[in-house]
Amino acid sequence: MRILHVSDSHLGYSAYHKIAENGLNQREVDVYNSFKQFVDYAIEKKPDLIIHSGDFFDSVRPTNRALFFALQQLLKISDAEIPFIILSGNHETPKMRETGSVFRLFEHIPYIYPIYKGKLEEIEIGNAIVHAIPHCFSNEDLKKNIENVKKRENFINILVLHVGIIGIKEFRRGDFNEQIIPSGCLPIDFDYIALGHYHKATQVTENAYYAGSTEYFSFKEAGEQKGFYDVEINRKVNFIPLKVRQMINLGAIDCSLLSPEEITHEIIRRADEKGVDGKIVRIELKKIGRGKYKALNWERIKKLASSALHFEMPYEFFEMEQELRGRSKIGNLEEEWREYIASVPIGGNKKEIEELALKYLHEVSR
Template sequence: MKIIHFSDTHLGFSDLDVVNEAGINQREADFYKAFSDVIDAIVETRPDYVMHTGDLFHRASPSNRAITFALTQLKRLEEAKIPFIIIAGNHSTPRTSTSSPILQALRTLDNIHPVFEQHYEKVEFDDVIFHALPHVNDERIIPDELEQVEASIDAGRKNILMMHCSVGAHYLMHEFGEWVFPKEKEYLFEKMDYVALGHWHGFGAVGKHKNVFYSGSTERTSSSDKREEKGYVLLDFENGPSVELNTINLRRTRSFTIDTEHYEEAVAGLDLSGIEDALVEVVLTNLTTATSIDITNKEIAAIFGTALHVKVKREFKAAEGSASPDDIESVSLESCFVSHIVESVESREEQERLAGKAKALFARYEESDDDAL
């Protein structure tokens, strides 16, 4: 028996102000590509079953484009007659009972088995039971749901537990509604042939449990996620099971550090190979107030001109004798910034130039902030 396990596809996710030739947000399109790559692999591999452990969509009310795309791709599994079991994650579960769960739409497809009603359900076949526990908003019911799971184990068939949660605090994503699997119930894992988890975006086994795995997400939802290996898990129960991560191609990420004390030399020494269409993060270190104003994000972006997007982080070096936050009186950010310029720069002419530039930047920010109200 072969089963493919994937998760956290977050269809409809978009960020960055970049659109592709079709007028779609480029990062949204990246998530669609990752999903279709996994479906391609499933159709080619033709496993006995496929399971998705939550967060098919990024939002509980996804766009028409995200819904249409998902249905079109899942129809391919329907046509291939591959059973697909999917549970709702916290991103795909409405926060109120008045909203209709989006996964309900998947019930129109015969070989798709969605579990989304915030209660345990078992999806049964001749050789395997999928014990499906979707995301629940009320964590208090979890112990009762797990009792039902335990009572439904069938020693004559394979038993697979599907959940979207954190198994231990290490796997918390610090998101609304997420819940932690109760430690006193972890003995259940030993009664399962495999425990398929969603929510954490990295692939790997959980702690000492050799049969408990997060498949990870199929794309990156945060710039802090620099994992290059994402894809789907292939389970082979002929010997074990064996658990293998099969990776898909993602947009490249590159990270650079520029020491602003030696700015020109650091920029000249950058290795810019492989940055075309990549997501680039640049950390400017040893900044002073003066150099931070002079080195603009636009200037940094121009250095990495062929990248899809450049994110700039700024690290300031501590000024000698600078006051701690507790010693600073409540003043406006603009006043504090200008005062710091005056204290840090000796030349009166340079003080006036930088202070004027800073005030202009704050004025522009306030105008854009007012427009957003």
């Protein structure tokens, strides 16, 4: 059996302020283009099954434009008669059960199987059973759903999850609503486990894979390859790269011993070495004095940055770091209060006010 495993397309995502020729946000267009590449590949290769393991959309309420694009691509797949299972991830799953899911729009499209109801669903495709668990409404729900997964004899068994994994290595993103499971929860006797949520294509266990995202969504991902898996069950797993806009992190420059001219030169040297035209670029300035920062050759830097789609240069002022180091250690609450009250002009019985406040502090800190 041949399947395509893709994940974390985040349709509708937009960032920065560059506008494409069609008037849309350029990053939004980039995200659409990368997913269209995947769909074109799928239609050309015509696998037995496509699995999308979550975060198909970037938000619970995608724009009409994102919905229109998604429907266009799903109808292409439907017309090609390729079964396509789409799992709801943490980005598109509503926080409350009462809130409807946008995935309901796809329920009546032939060959499209949206999985979004917060519970385990089993879909039979040919000689395979796909056990699909979408993002759940609670960790307890997730645990129960995983416990309910049972291997079916005489079938190819595929598990689909959108979760972070902890074990010898950790695969998590730190999202506010991400759900995490131990690697020991992944059944070792399944034929393939399609994971979503972690944006780097990674083999987690012998039979479990994160497909990664189809585009760059954070500088944490800079330099990673973006794509999807072309899988022949129990034979081989091939990573297929997508052509996406490059995101590069030029690292940090320690500016403490450099002059403004040397800092400017180093910024330009690093940028020229990697090339920034049309790319998304980041370089960080560490321990730079305010005077040095103002004295940088901004004309040269802005000219360099203008060719990038996005060029960001966060900085850490040397003076701020020194101030933080020079601050005395914060004392306990009583000491802080005594210092504060001593510095404030108060009429009346200042001693009585001070002692009353200390009494309350003592009571709440027991």
